[in-house]
Amino acid sequence: MSIALNLDHSTAVRPAVASRPSLIGLSKAQIASALVDAGITTDRESRMRANQLWNWLYVNGTTDFDRMTNVAKPVRQKLADTFILDRPEIVSEQVSSDGTRKWLFRFRDPANPLYPPVEVETVYIPEQDRGTLCVSSQVGCTLTCSFCHTGTQKLVRNLTAGEILGQVLMARERLGDFPGGQRPDDGGLVPSGDTRAITNIVMMGMGEPLYNYENVKQALLIASAGDGMSLSKRRITLSTSGVVPFIEPTGREIDVMLAISLHATNNDLRDVLVPINKKWPIEELLDACRNYPGLSNARRITFEYVMLDGINDSDAEARELVRLLAGIPAKINLIPFNPWPGSNYGTSPSSRIERFADIVNKAGYASPVRTPRGRDIFAACGQLKSESERLSKKDREALAG
Ligand code: SAH
Ligand code: SF4
Numbered sequence: 001m002s003i004a005l006n007l008d009h010s011t012a013v014r015p016a017v018a019s020r021p022s023l024i025g026l027s028k029a030q031i032a033s034a035l036v037d038a039g040i041t042t043d044r045e046s047r048m049r050a051n052q053l054w055n056w057l058y059v060n061g062t063t064d065f066d067r068m069t070n071v072a073k074p075v076r077q078k079l080a081d082t083f084i085l086d087r088p089e090i091v092s093e094q095v096s097s098d099g100t101r102k103w104l105f106r107f108r109d110p111a112n113p114l115y116p117p118v119e120v121e122t123v124y125i126p127e128q129d130r131g132t133l134c135v136s137s138q139v140g141c142t143l144t145c146s147f148c149h150t151g152t153q154k155l156v157r158n159l160t161a162g163e164i165l166g167q168v169l170m171a172r173e174r175l176g177d178f179p180g181g182q183r184p185d186d187g188g189l190v191p192s193g194d195t196r197a198i199t200n201i202v203m204m205g206m207g208e209p210l211y212n213y214e215n216v217k218q219a220l221l222i223a224s225a226g227d228g229m230s231l232s233k234r235r236i237t238l239s240t241s242g243v244v245p246f247i248e249p250t251g252r253e254i255d256v257m258l259a260i261s262l263h264a265t266n267n268d269l270r271d272v273l274v275p276i277n278k279k280w281p282i283e284e285l286l287d288a289c290r291n292y293p294g295l296s297n298a299r300r301i302t303f304e305y306v307m308l309d310g311i312n313d314s315d316a317e318a319r320e321l322v323r324l325l326a327g328i329p330a331k332i333n334l335i336p337f338n339p340w341p342g343s344n345y346g347t348s349p350s351s352r353i354e355r356f357a358d359i360v361n362k363a364g365y366a367s368p369v370r371t372p373r374g375r376d377i378f379a380a381c382g383q384l385k386s387e388s389e390r391l392s393k394k395d396r397e398a399l400a401g
Helices: 028-037 043-059 073-082 161-174 213-224 244-254 267-273 282-290 315-324 350-362 393-400
Strands: 089-095 101-107 118-126 131-134 200-203 236-240 257-261 301-307 330-336
Touching: 028 043, 089 161, 101 161, 118 161, 131 161, 161 213, 200 213, 213 236, 213 244, 236 244, 236 301, 244 257, 244 282, 257 282, 301 350, 315 350, 330 350
Parallel strands: 131 200, 200 236, 236 257, 257 301, 301 330
Antiparallel strands: 089 101, 101 118, 118 131
16 A cells, blocks of 8 residues: 655745756855856855855755845845755655655756756655665666666656756655754654664666766765765765766766666677667676776675566576676675566566575675565656656747747
């Protein structure tokens, strides 16, 4: 059983349709220069002001310039006249019987506020000792992995850094993670004790994060900044289907944990399951993994492997997986396939998954089986999809006038 919450939309933070730019998603240096460019501060004052704003936005989760009490009133007014602090609108919020929570968030295109808004899904997975937010990087996906629901939705557009962060900010607000916030009391769970509700972020929602590299990088650097939201980089994991040229930069420039959607042990099968394999086959992908900056036994790469009945789940494949990963500090995450309407695969029986895990374990790899979470609200891995459709060129031209 799942609960769909009836939200009072009158209190939801609505994105402004005006063309004022948002400060969310700018680095601190970019905020400082935006303030100078707008004539709000002098060059000399700009760093101090940017620091103040940063603290309000990311430590306190403030969405209203008027609450920024250490900023003089006339300056607050100028800020409000010039910028917005937009967050996504919550279209729906569902809570699974296992406490998993899924939001459908709506964004307007900041560059084209007249375009129809786009929607993405974001999922929160609470456990005893942690809470993980699964964040989307794109609306839809250009890739077409044959077992993934998101892959059936054409790419509508990349999310901006502000929109990627907007999912985190809105989720933190709903979960009472900002100072003075209230934990929800609707049956959804959060970790016990006084840990934050959101301790971990996984870039495993809709889209391929490495096809939106610059925005994902900017958003994750802001989310992990020590003087802001301060999420630990060791608790941020970026999952890629294998965009090889961006793997090394991810380690060097973002410095987060890496997960690879491997799913097959030979190129013929991986070409079908994860078609990007035709461009960057298994050998090239694993070479990039071997060279991942900062890789060590304390900082392993997670290899995701979806268990598809009769397709990739034999003992021979388990042994081949172990052989392929030799020498790479790795964890193997076995994901029981999550079905979706129209999917052509079945989930491997649990006895098969256990046997596969056993072979991998005996070879010395930790191989937790990912318990499906939030299936009743369609929030499990690979089940996310939104209704946003790509506009035709004609429609876009008509809207642009
Ligand atoms: N695009 C990125 C991240 C999003 S998908 C990527 O592909 O890595 C997050 C994980 O869920 C990936 O490992 C993906 O392969 C897996 N996945 C997709 N569809 C699934 C399904 N139906 N059942 C189980 N896992 C699935
Ligand atoms: Fe895109 Fe990842 Fe789904 Fe493949 S598995 S279609 S890369 S979201």
